[in-house]
Amino acid sequence: MVPNKMHELMNEQIKHELESYYLYLNMAAYFHEQNLDGMAGWMRAQAHEEMVHAMKFFNHLVERGAKVILYPLSVLKATWENPLQAWKEAYDHELFISSKICNLVKVAKEIEDFTSMPLLHWFLEEQIEEEKQTQEVVALLERAGSSGMSLIYADQGLGHRKPGEGSALA
Ligand SMILES: [Fe+2]
Ligand SMILES: [Fe+2]
Numbered sequence: 550m551v552p553n554k555m556h557e558l559m560n561e562q563i564k565h566e567l568e569s570y571y572l573y574l575n576m577a578a579y580f581h582e583q584n585l586d587g588m589a590g591w592m593r594a595q596a597h598e599e600m601v602h603a604m605k606f607f608n609h610l611v612e613r614g615a616k617v618i619l620y621p622l623s624v625l626k627a628t629w630e631n632p633l634q635a636w637k638e639a640y641d642h643e644l645f646i647s648s649k650i651c652n653l654v655k656v657a658k659e660i661e662d663f664t665s666m667p668l669l670h671w672f673l674e675e676q677i678e679e680e681k682q683t684q685e686v687v688a689l690l691e692r693a694g695s696s697g698m699s700l701i702y703a704d705q706g707l708g709h710r711k712p713g714e715g716s717a718l719a
Pocket of ligand 1: 602
């Protein structure tokens with residue numbers, strides 16, 4: 550069984566991860582509109598990862614015999630002033646998710662839910678990577694400028710990332 554507090558927070562985290570999926574899918578659509586198909590492809594791959602994250606919590610609850618509750622999703626945002634703004638908001642969103650994961654770890658310790666620890670430690674490591682990836686793109690666009698050829702080069706570079714084979718987002 551899953552302690553009540555952890556059960557509640559993990560169901561909320563499924564919602565946060567699915568809203569991350571939704572946010573990055575919206576960013577993919579925005580980048581396609583801007584003819585930045587490389588950045589759009591990167592966001593498709595990121596959206597795919599967020600769905601995988603949601604399913605990690607979903608499967609964890611199922612395996613521990615706890616009910617999965619799927620809450621209504623919010624569209625966090627659907628358009629941006631410019632590409633740099635979208636990347637900055639992706640980074641800010643990852644900081645928000647990291648704070649949620651840290652809170653899960655804090656609660657797991659407080660209530661001595663040791664069974665949750667391996668999953669939550671995986672997410673701590675994952676958030677380091679997710680913050681780093683988005684922060685690097687923000688830094689690149691700030692340094693190189695986010696218009697003209699710099700933007701085209703950045704778009705080409707980011708286009709190398711692909712969702713896993715068989716993903717509906719590929
Ligand atoms: Fe995530
Ligand atoms: Fe993420």
